[in-house]
Amino acid sequence: MSIEVSGLSKQFGSFRALDNISLHIETGELVALLGPSGCGKTTLLRIIAGLETPDSGRVWFAGEDATDVHVRERQVGFVFQHYALFRHMTIFENVAFGLRVKPRSQRPSEDAIKKKVTELLKLVQLDWLADRYPAQLSGGQRQRIALARALAVEPRVLLLDEPFGALDAKVRKELRRWLRRLHDELNVASVFVTHDQEEALEVADRVVLMNAGHIEQVGTPREVWERPASPFVYGFLGGVNQFKGTVSAGVLHADGIVVPAPELADADQPAVAYVRPHELDIEPYRQGGEGLAVRLNHAWLAGPSAYLELMRDGSNEPIEAEIPEGEFHRLDLKEGDALLARPRRARVFPLRAA
Ligand SMILES: Nc1ncnc2c1ncn2[C@@H]1O[C@H](COP(=O)(O)OP(=O)(O)OP(=O)(O)O)[C@@H](O)[C@H]1O
Numbered sequence: 001m002s003i004e005v006s007g008l009s010k011q012f013g014s015f016r017a018l019d020n021i022s023l024h025i026e027t028g029e030l031v032a033l034l035g036p037s038g039c040g041k042t043t044l045l046r047i048i049a050g051l052e053t054p055d056s057g058r059v060w061f062a063g064e065d066a067t068d069v070h071v072r073e074r075q076v077g078f079v080f081q082h083y084a085l086f087r088h089m090t091i092f093e094n095v096a097f098g099l100r101v102k103p104r105s106q107r108p109s110e111d112a113i114k115k116k117v118t119e120l121l122k123l124v125q126l127d128w129l130a131d132r133y134p135a136q137l138s139g140g141q142r143q144r145i146a147l148a149r150a151l152a153v154e155p156r157v158l159l160l161d162e163p164f165g166a167l168d169a170k171v172r173k174e175l176r177r178w179l180r181r182l183h184d185e186l187n188v189a190s191v192f193v194t195h196d197q198e199e200a201l202e203v204a205d206r207v208v209l210m211n212a213g214h215i216e217q218v219g220t221p222r223e224v225w226e227r228p229a230s231p232f233v234y235g236f237l238g239g240v241n242q243f244k245g246t247v248s249a250g251v252l253h254a255d256g257i258v259v260p261a262p263e264l265a266d267a268d269q270p271a272v273a274y275v276r277p278h279e280l281d282i283e284p285y286r287q288g289g290e291g292l293a294v295r296l297n298h299a300w301l302a303g304p305s306a307y308l309e310l311m312r313d314g315s316n317e318p319i320e321a322e323i324p325e326g327e328f329h330r331l332d333l334k335e336g337d338a339l340l341a342r343p344r345r346a347r348v349f350p351l352r353a354a
Contacts, residue, residue: 001062001156002027003048003189008057010043017043019213021057025206030183030190032200035210036236041193042161044210048191049159050074061156077155077188079146081162085134091145092130095120098153120148123182140164140171147182158183160192164199176203197237201225209233231349234274241280241319243273243292243343244351252348255312256292261348270351275343277322282308282331283340291340294319299333301325308333310341 003025010018018040025031033041046052048059050071058067066074085094095117099108108116121127124144134142143163150158163179164172180203183190194200200207201221209216209224209232217229228234245254250265252258252273259273285293294310297318301307306328310319321341323331333339 001189003157004060005048006058008047008054010047010054016213021215023208023218025189025191027189028187029205030180030203032204032207033191033193033210034197034200034207035195037195039210040213041210045159045161045191045193049076049078075156077150077153077158079150079160079163081165085142085145087134090130091132092117094145095148095152098149116152120151124148139167140175143175155188158188158190160190162193179203209236228347231274234347239277239320241275241277243275245271247271247348257343259343259346259348264348264350271348272351273343273346273348275346277320279343279345280321281342281344282321282323285338285340289340291342294339294341296333296335296337296339298335310339
């Protein structure tokens with residue numbers, strides 16, 4: 001079932017948590033709400049769920065206005081970071097809970113409950129744990145049970161708030177792949193909140209980048225990575241170097257760096273070039289060579305890449321470069337070496353927006 005929100009705003013006292021948010025999510029889509037702490041992700045999720053009311057704006061499910069529909073009638077499944085399973089109930093009973101508390105007229109028979117719960121436990125691949133208690137499960141297993149429990153009432157949309165936030169990196173990685181597969185099997189609209197850009201880019205069909213209560217950009221992981229719409233998005237999706245300079249006739253000049261800025265063709269103004277660490281080419285310094293003159297301050301190898309911390313004269317702001325390990329050895333780099341750094345690719349924004 002599709003989800004649409006239009007013109008959503010929410011104020012807490014004098015603080016504007018959401019500012020005119022509009023978004024459409026198709027059935028079958030898995031969408032990540034990504035942004036720094038306090039940007040309004042959870043508030044947006046809670047309004048979609050019906051746990052919070054907006055000051056203005058509407059929420060639509062499958063084209064029907066659901067803004068005033070009670071949370072119980074919205075048929076949403078939730079999973080939260082610390083999803084409290086009932087400690088005194090077995091895993092089976094935890095998953096069955098949502099079915100048992102349905103009004104008598106809608107409650108499935110005992111046989112139907114057993115069938116459904118077994119099916120769900122198989123879906124999350126934990127049917128062998130049915131008779132255990134939550135305390136006897138690992139964190140990752142508990143989150144999978146929380147998901148089975150959310151699915152028991154056949155939700156039309158699935159909302160997940162940092163579902164794997166409390167787990168260690170390896171388990172997180174396994175679970176997010178597993179969530180992706182599960183989502184594809186279920187064919188629901190799913191929205192998950194995360195502040196982990198890697199998680200959003202790996203799992204989601206589309207990423208919604210939020211900042212201070214508004215949406216900065218919505219796009220596929222590839223779109224937001226390759227074409228960040230704003231300096232904020234650039235900075236949020238991984239490390240980035242900034243080179244301040246002046247644009248004239250569609251070209252930015254900054255400290256020996258020259259990059260095309262076709263978006264600012266008419267302007268003659270201060271601007272900043274954003275360059276990711278892996279978009280910098282490095283070579284030994286030579287007089288008159290093209291590029292920014294820098295000195296290698298520190299270098300370290302991690303997996304297939306070498307990371308370089310570069311300093312230019314008269315600045316305390318380090319420049320970060322990432323080059324392939326082979327290139328690092330070929331250049332035979334040593335700390336203190338004089339080098340030239342040249343962007344292969346850059347994106348230029350006017351300085352006032354930076
Ligand atoms: N019930 C509330 N009363 C007052 N302020 C609130 C309330 N709920 C949220 N806020 C504020 O609204 C802003 C947005 O909160 P929200 O939980 O949506 O952010 P978030 O992006 O999910 O952050 P995090 O990643 O830290 O969970 C925050 O500044 C928060 O302090």
